[in-house]
Amino acid sequence: MDNQEKPVEKKKLSLNVVSNKEHKGFGAGSIDLSQVACVIIDNGEAYIDVGAMHAKSKIEKGIKFSPDKANVPNGRPAWIVWVAVDRNEGGSYYAGATSCEMLIDSEARRGWKILPDHVNRLDASLKRKYMLDNIGPVEKEALRKLLEEHNLEWWNHSPQALKDLLA
Template identity: 65%
Template sequence: MEVGGKKINALNVVSNKEHKGFGAGSIDLNNVSAVIIDKDGEEAYIDLGALHAKSKVEKGIKFSANKEDVPNGRRCWIVWIAVDKREEGMYYAGATACEMLVDTEARRGWKILADHVNKMDYAMKRRIVLDGLSDGEKAALKRCLIEYNEGMWDASTDELKEKLG
């Protein structure tokens, strides 16, 4: 999205565009976005690059499925956010958190790709799975969602609000 000539990140909102071509009808990412939580919950921001493993924290990082390969990695999270529409309006319908370790200096990282794919699917199925997030990380996610669109936060489920405190 561009505002005043400056590109800004935004959550995807349910689209009326129909995807045609290979894989049409198999998966719809129009209503899924990603929030990155970094720096022990001090930073939470929308990064649509995560949909293709090209978020700010993932760029230039060689990922391994072995945690031991990243002894100095900092913990980061990708939180898949699905949005939907109902009578009350747009709301945050699904939210699932996936852990990563990233060592920017060594350009190495750890993540379990299957977990990221499954959690994205869970978010699209309107599940709320935020296990493992610290209180600070939950607060950062909540702040990010409210700052992006307080009306969507207000219309969201009690389950999401309770899990984020």
């Protein structure tokens, strides 16, 4: 085994590209998250934030989370959207999208989220499901705009079910 460290390349923020690498080493059989991107919707704006995969997105940093909404009386609503990308004969497309609600009070450094819900919805996205029932029209429009602007070809290849949810 080679112990030399390879230089780390800086990557620009983007949705993960579908890869065909097979992994049979340590952790084989675990969930492959390389085809999932993290989108944050906050104040009517959607943006990609890879830190959300480890609860270290821009809006989550420095926030102490509680599973009790009463602990965050002045929290603003925000969402993490897990977006899975897949590929078929037509090309890559947005194969799954699930939204997870949070409340963030940046001033008090407090937040609310239900971690099991975030995990279950991440799993649902990986299983090619669309669950966007907890976001409103402003958030849906922001998400649709981000997905279209990120890669219009992927958006055009996506199932009509996703387009209808974000119409």
